Amino acid sequence: MAHSTRFLLNNTEIDSSAPPGLLVLDFLRQHQQLTGTKEGCKEGDCGACVVLIGTLDGKRLSYKPITACLMPLAELQGKHLVTIEGLNLDHLNPVQQSIVNSGATQCGFCTPGIVVSLTGLIMTEKTVIDQPSVKKALSGHLCRCTGYRSLKQTAEDLQASLSGTGIKALIEQEMLPEWFSTVKRRLRKLNRSLQSSNGSLQNNGKPQVMIAGGTDLYVQQGELIPDQAIHVLDNDPELRGIEEVDNHIRVGALTTFEEFANDRLIQKMIPNIEGYMQLNASWQIRNRATLGGNLINASPIADMTIPLLALKSELLLSDGKKERLIPLTRFYKSYKTFDKGASEILVEIRLPQFSDTTQFHFEKASKRKHLDIATVNSAICIDVEEDLIKHIGLATGGVAPIPLYLHETCHFLVGKPIELSIIKEALTIVQQEIAPISDIRGSADYKRLLARQFFIAHFATLFPEIIKLRDLYEA
Numbered sequence: 001m002a003h004s005t006r007f008l009l010n011n012t013e014i015d016s017s018a019p020p021g022l023l024v025l026d027f028l029r030q031h032q033q034l035t036g037t038k039e040g041c042k043e044g045d046c047g048a049c050v051v052l053i054g055t056l057d058g059k060r061l062s063y064k065p066i067t068a069c070l071m072p073l074a075e076l077q078g079k080h081l082v083t084i085e086g087l088n089l090d091h092l093n094p095v096q097q098s099i100v101n102s103g104a105t106q107c108g109f110c111t112p113g114i115v116v117s118l119t120g121l122i123m124t125e126k127t128v129i130d131q132p133s134v135k136k137a138l139s140g141h142l143c144r145c146t147g148y149r150s151l152k153q154t155a156e157d158l159q160a161s162l163s164g165t166g167i168k169a170l171i172e173q174e175m176l177p178e179w180f181s182t183v184k185r186r187l188r189k190l191n192r193s194l195q196s197s198n199g200s201l202q203n204n205g206k207p208q209v210m211i212a213g214g215t216d217l218y219v220q221q222g223e224l225i226p227d228q229a230i231h232v233l234d235n236d237p238e239l240r241g242i243e244e245v246d247n248h249i250r251v252g253a254l255t256t257f258e259e260f261a262n263d264r265l266i267q268k269m270i271p272n273i274e275g276y277m278q279l280n281a282s283w284q285i286r287n288r289a290t291l292g293g294n295l296i297n298a299s300p301i302a303d304m305t306i307p308l309l310a311l312k313s314e315l316l317l318s319d320g321k322k323e324r325l326i327p328l329t330r331f332y333k334s335y336k337t338f339d340k341g342a343s344e345i346l347v348e349i350r351l352p353q354f355s356d357t358t359q360f361h362f363e364k365a366s367k368r369k370h371l372d373i374a375t376v377n378s379a380i381c382i383d384v385e386e387d388l389i390k391h392i393g394l395a396t397g398g399v400a401p402i403p404l405y406l407h408e409t410c411h412f413l414v415g416k417p418i419e420l421s422i423i424k425e426a427l428t429i430v431q432q433e434i435a436p437i438s439d440i441r442g443s444a445d446y447k448r449l450l451a452r453q454f455f456i457a458h459f460a461t462l463f464p465e466i467i468k469l470r471d472l473y474e475a
Contacts, residue, residue: 006194007076008054008186010086011179020074020232021209021225023218025049027073028083036084036112040142042069043219044285047141050113052120054080056187061167064258064287065120067140070218071288072211072225074232078191080183084112087119093175095119098157104150110143114151117141117284122158122165122175129159139371140282210345212254212293215285239292239347242266248314249351253292257281257304260291269354270307276362280304282371292346295328298336300404301374301397307362309395309405310379314350319343325350332402358383358391359462363454367441374398375441378454382462389413394458398441399434399451406433418466423459430455 005016009032018027025042028034028051040048049068054061056078063082087093092100095118105111121137122129134155143151162173167183170176208231211217218225233239239254242263249265260266261277270276280303281289294304295315305328313328317340328349332338340346362379366372376398383391392413394406409429416422436447459467 003074005073005077006190007078008080008183008190010082011177013186013190016073018073019226020072021211021228021230022073023069023222023226024051024071024073024076024081025068026226028068034083034085037068038109038112039069040109042222044070044140044215044282044288045142046110047113047117047138047282047284048110050116050120050140050284052080052082052116052123054082054183054187056080056184056191061184061187063120063123065117065137065140065284066287067284069222070214070285072214072218072230072232074230075211075234077232077235078187078194080187082116084116087115087176089174089177091174093119094158094161094173095122095154095175098154098161099151101157102150102153104146104154106145110141110146114138114141114143118154118158119175122162122170123167124165129155129162131155134158136278136283139278140284212296213256213288213290215281215289215293216297216299217293233292233345244353247353249353251291251349251351253295253346253348254290255292255349257286257289257291257294258283260304261286269351269358270360272362276307276364279362279364279366279370285371291349295331295349296338296340296346298332298338298402299397300335300400300402301377302403303364303374303377303397305403306377306395306397307360307379308349308351309403310360310381310393311351312381312393313352315346316348316350317341317344318347319345323347329405329407335401355383357385361458361461363457365450365454373441376436376447376450376454378451378458380458380462382458384418384463387417389416389418394455396430396434396451396454399436399447401435404434406430408433418459418463420467423456423467427452427455 003020007014018031025039028037037051038048040046044067050065051068052063053066054063095115099105117137121133131152134152138151167180171178171180208229209225210231212233233254240252242251242265257277261273266273291304294302309328315326315328315331317324326339360381364377365375374397378396381393392410394410396404409426412429413426434451436444438444
């Protein structure tokens with residue numbers, strides 16, 4: 001029996017038997033002839049294919065901009081897919097008008113995705129429309145001919161033209177079509193009619209492909225996945241959410257980068273988490289990329305794996321019958337090899353509770369400052385009491401075949417005071433633990449230098465009254 005994916009596409013209910021692994025982008029352009037969603041890089045970098053995904057969670061309906069080139073059709077089950085065609089009115093809406101007023105479009109290829117992202121920004125609750133928020137919304141878009149200055153100027157027009165957010169207010173301001181007012185009721189009815197599913201979609205007995213955010217998988221295998229059986233992990237709500245449990249914080253493996261950064265518990269632990277996250281990916285990709293996918297991908301430079309290592313996280317793995325807990329510091333064995341059985345999936349990540357004296361810091365260097373793959377990244381989690389290091393976690397990426405936890409350096413520092421001589425001695429141990437290689441992102445010597453400078457930056461940032469940059473850089 002063919003699999004059926006049921007969802008709302010703009011103002012129409014869809015019941016599609018297309019392959020569940022088919023890209024949403026290809027479904028729109030090839031099956032629905034909705035060509036306003038453009039195909040550019042097909043890797044999530046250019047933003048030409050951005051659409052809005054509306055999800056009903058209890059009584060709350062929320063929308064997020066995502067790149068349609070990295071999402072499987074099956075993940076639309078019970079959701080609302082909005083394309084540029086669904087946002088069009090008989091006249092230019094405020095977003096479109098602000099782009100015209102600012103002279104912010106020329107060839108128009110990238111404009112539909114930009115309109116969608118800016119609309120998604122306005123639909124986000126409690127969002128202040130200003131230059132920083134517009135820059136965030138545009139972070140996942142490449143414009144080849146207009147330039148970004150005029151696009152950023154749209155913030156002033158939008159700020160002046162909007163008097164409220166929320167679906168009802170945006171309909172009244174002629175930002176959204178009137179039919180948006182019926183979406184919540186229609187999704188509620190649709191979801192009641194859908195049978196519960198564990199997300200497993202069989203296809204001719206073929207081995208299944210596990211799909212979380214798909215931000216790397218579809219880049220590598222995008223043309224192959226539609227012909228394979230898939231397991232859409234996103235359809236399992238138990239793999240989401242962040243909550244305090246006993247003496248730790250439980251983070252569902254499918255928690256996205258953006259959900260992690262916006263959570264109050266995480267922000268309390270890591271006050272600058274939103275700033276760190278700006279280095280890692282665009283808003284549209286952060287709405288897709290999951291912590292679990294980042295960990296299981298096992299890249300030596302994974303941007304969230306390194307902080308989670310420094311935090312000494314634990315991973316809960318399950319094969320459907322048995323569960324086991326393993327420290328992340330012991331998870332990686334060699335390049336792309338880790339301690340997970342073929343039938344196991346990562347269910348949750350457990351973060352230890354911080355004390356009031358615990359501090360965290362993250363550093364990253366890449367060819368581009370933002371939105372680029374790291375050359376080297378590094379994180380520290382440290383707790384100092386009575387001038388002695390009580391607890392420390394240090395991790396560095398890009399300097400070994402695996403995301404590297406600096407066991408020996410941490411062992412040396414525990415119980416030591418934070419002094420210039422101690423930090424200098426620890427620097428020697430860091431250099432002994434790492435083993436970078438030269439590649440397209442930098443030479444081995446350059447990566448050694450970055451690892452050294454980041455180690456210094458951690459202590460100079462967190463303890464500036466004790467550790468002076470000049471003293472260490474000259475050492």
